[in-house]
Amino acid sequence: MARKNHEAPQSGDNTTLAHCGHDPHSFHGFVNPPVVHASTVLFPDAKTTVEGFQKYTYGTHGTPTTDAATAAFTMLENAAGTLLYPSGLASITMPWLAFLRPGDHLLIVDSVYDPARRFADKVLSAMGIEVEYYDPAIGAEIETRFKPNTRLLHTESPGSNTFEIQDIRMLSDIAHARGALVSMDNTWATPLYFKPLDFGVDLSLGAATKYPSGHSDILMGTASANERCYEQLLDHYTWTGMCAAPDDSYQILRGLRTMGVRLAQHQKSALAIASWLEGQPGVSRVLHPGLPSFPGHDLWKRDFKGASGLFSIVLSAKEGDFRKRQHAFLDALELFGIGYSWGGYESLAVPVNLSGRTVSKAPSDGPLIRLQIGLEDVEDLMADLEKGLAAARAA
Ligand SMILES: Cc1ncc(COP(=O)(O)O)c(C=O)c1O
Known part of the structure; x- marks a missing residue:
């Protein structure tokens, strides 16, 4: 049967x-x-x-x-x-x-x-x-x-x-x-x-x-x-x-057949990179629900079974320098592509503009960048992000 x-x-x-x-x-x-x-x-x-x-x-x-x-x-x-x-x-x-x-x-x-x-x-x-x-x-x-x-x-x-x-x-x-x-x-x-x-x-x-x-x-x-x-x-x-x-x-x-194993890897790599970014010069904040420093972390921990590979960073910048630093960071990346969407095997970074929001406004401490962490080796991704951060600091 x-x-x-x-x-x-x-x-x-x-x-x-x-x-x-x-x-x-x-x-x-x-x-x-x-x-x-x-x-x-x-x-x-x-x-x-x-x-x-x-x-x-x-x-x-x-x-x-x-x-x-x-x-x-x-x-x-x-x-x-x-x-x-x-x-x-x-x-x-x-x-x-x-x-x-x-x-x-x-x-x-x-x-x-x-x-x-x-x-x-x-x-x-x-x-x-x-x-x-x-x-x-x-x-x-x-x-x-x-x-x-x-x-x-x-x-x-x-x-x-x-x-x-x-x-x-x-x-x-x-x-x-x-x-x-x-x-x-x-x-x-x-x-x-x-x-x-x-x-x-x-x-x-x-x-x-x-x-x-x-x-x-x-x-x-x-x-x-x-x-x-x-x-x-x-x-x-x-x-x-x-x-x-x-x-x-x-x-x-x-x-779908492989989504569980892919997600587990996205989660692991993104969390490793997000916590590493928290200690990097030039990063003002890391917005990732899986980090204990994130305001919604307790709620995330209570209700969610895991985190995927997408989060944002706020670069440190003085008002007036936001765009310059954001673009310098993105243009220095070699492994991360600059492109919309996420969830694929490859890492991506995009500048975020929150001008359409009416209630919860954009961060005031610096420009926002959204990162999609793909399935590449974490060390290679960190080395690439280091290049971006160095370029942003120099901008
Ligand atoms: C949170 C969220 N919902 C929905 C969508 C829409 O998906 P699609 O690109 O297939 O239209 C996106 C796309 O980026 C998204 O980020």
Whole structure:
């Protein structure tokens, strides 16, 4: 009899990652699922098109390949179901569209991923949705921001670029008591290091572009929903024609198989580099939730199972010198590429500009640089960062 370890509850996340999503015995014993390229799906007869049940009906509504990927995320997230979107940004904007209506009030954390802010300001506001930003450190005071028309509280923890940690359980409880839903961008931790639905979140959103892909070559987003929200999210997905490409879905499932070991290495290297940077001349602060010096460290330690490879540093600089030092640092790096995105095997550095924020402003002690620590040897990365720091000090 075929073993069904792809659907049995697994003892640990790495076991789940190795077996989730596909039953080899459902496809001739092949360990990996087939990549099904599909628009048309044939029906056995006319009656089945109107009243019969057929699992697959059209390419936009899912294939065995997309099902394998969504089943894997659904297991990892302890969700009722997961949908795949063509980018991480779409996995935020589309669920917002699915649950918000004109006249609704949306609360968004001020440290939100910036393109999501742009969507809220440009598209949602034009649709008559009231958008309000709140301080990531607001805590229980969030209660005072709710209005009778507050429909959704959006969280992101750690926050983009500055890594503030939010008390997701407390925020979810307050939002639910006020009749609002909670969404969370969980890209940084992935469901391996934080499971939003276990902390009361209704919609767990993630850019699979980052760690699930792991190789800087795929764009994809996931939204995993609880029982309360899954059906509405699925209806909206179907109505909008949103779907994920078969090859990309396959690659994301492939990436998941090794995500646990990759993340463990990203975590180890990033923590080693972050604590080393704390002692380097020219570094004013290191913003990494795993460092005891970081203000959100205790909360991170209480709620998260680990840290990924992305954090920021604030260089020491006098006002007026910020840009000069920031650019000197970046231009001196040889191993670190200057480029957006993260979660891949290669290290990256980008200048951070927080001018779009309305509540929690940019650091005043120096320019901000975000580092993505890849899978290279830590000693080589430190030597490269030393060159950057020397150039910044000389600038
Ligand atoms: C926190 C966060 N969420 C979402 C996204 C969006 O992902 P994508 O690039 O796939 O649109 C990013 C991308 O950098 C991100 O940093």
